[in-house]
Amino acid sequence: MAAAPLYLSAAEVARLLEEPGLLPLLEVALGRFSSADGEVEQPVRSTVALRRCRGFLGVMPAYSAQDDALVTKIVRFYQAPDSSHLSTVLLFDPSNGVLKAYLRPPCLDVLCILGAGAQAMSHYQICTQIFPFKQVKVWSRTRERAERFAQRAAGPVQVCGSAQEAVSGADVVITVTMATEPVLFGEWVKPGAHINAVGGCRPEWRELDDALMRDAVLYVDSREAGICESGDIILSGAEIFAELGEVIVGKKPALCDKTTVFKSLGMAIEDMVTAKLVYDRWEAENRPKP
Structure with missing residues (x-):
């Protein structure tokens, strides 16, 4: 008879992942x-x-x-x-x-996070551990959630009244929202910035507007998943430049001098x-x- 499955709680998993x-x-x-x-x-x-x-x-x-x-x-x-x-x-x-930071922009002074939920906090924690950001800005449709996020954060976080205010001047923008329509617009984005687009994981949902998707260099975790699942890609008609794995193994370059978008859908x-x-x-x- 097979042994009973081992169950590890979220707290136990977090503890076991504390070590690098x-x-x-x-x-x-x-x-x-x-x-x-x-x-x-x-x-x-x-x-x-x-x-x-x-x-x-x-x-x-x-x-x-x-x-x-x-x-x-x-x-x-x-x-x-x-x-x-x-x-x-x-x-x-x-x-x-x-x-590793394969798509890191030349300047890493300002981090912007659009969204204030659990995924926003995990991205904040890893980004501020690895990179020397001097300023962190956060925006949420519900200001109270953004204020709670700032209270839980390990360092100072500026709560912004609008997404545009948060994005202005940011070197890295992370979108972790439940939006079904764009919340990030290309005209707001600093040239040469990098965007991690995490939400919008259904074909009809999106976080980024057409201008940003078409003008930026687009990287994905999986081409197949991107063209099947990402509303940001499907609805904008944006062309995928490379999978991140292709950059890691040297098949495609990391064009860090340009505005880049990494559309992440998560992979098993x-x-x-x-x-x-x-x-x-x-x-x-x-x-x-x-």
């Missing part, structure tokens, strides 16, 4: 995904639309031969301000059944690498002493 080591593994995983050598099997996310509830359920499987790891992420997304995302990552035994291979690292660390802590 995840980012280099994600870098390698993205490079392998874009190498198309058969080492990574990952279909585009399958979704079930919950139109009456304004949400969807997504299933994201992946297998890495090099890691000998099989994973499925189950995620639900609702357009609700207090509880938009909830996900579970299942790591299997295949035998029986979350980067990233969840697989993270889940395996968490499990390996838990196992090391709980392995019986000889």
Whole structure:
């Protein structure tokens, strides 16, 4: 009989990820995904639309031969301000059944975050740990949420009254909203800035306007997913320049002197690498002493 599955809470996962080591593994995983050598099997996310509830359920499987790891992420997304995302990552035994700054702009003084939820906070934490930003600005449609974000942040954060105010002069802009219409416009963006577009993960949703999508150099985590799932790409008709993994393995350049957009839809291979690292660390802590 198979052993009972191990369940790790969100708090335990966070503790096991406190020690550095995840980012280099994600870098390698993205490079392998874009190498198309058969080492990574990952279909585009399958979704079930919950139109009456304004949400969807997504299933994201992946297998890495090099890691000998099989994973499925189950995620639900609702357009609700207090509880938009909830996900579970299942790591299997295949035998029986979350980067370096490749697109960093030359100047890294001002960070702007549009959105103030859980994903906004995780992006704030990693960006301020890695990069020497001198100023952080945040905007949310609900000012109270932006003020709570600023209170929880580890350093000073300027709460802005409008998205345009937050974006003005920013070197890096991160969009982590539940918007279905653009909240970021090209005319606001400083030339040479970099945009991480994280929201807008459905074909009919978007965060960025046509001008920004067409004028910037567009990078994605997955071409296939981008042209199937990203409203920012589909509705603007923007041309994808490269997958980030292609930059990592040297197939395409990182054009950091230009305005760049990285459209991230999330990939199961990233969840697989993270889940395996968490499990390996838990196992090391709980392995019986000889």
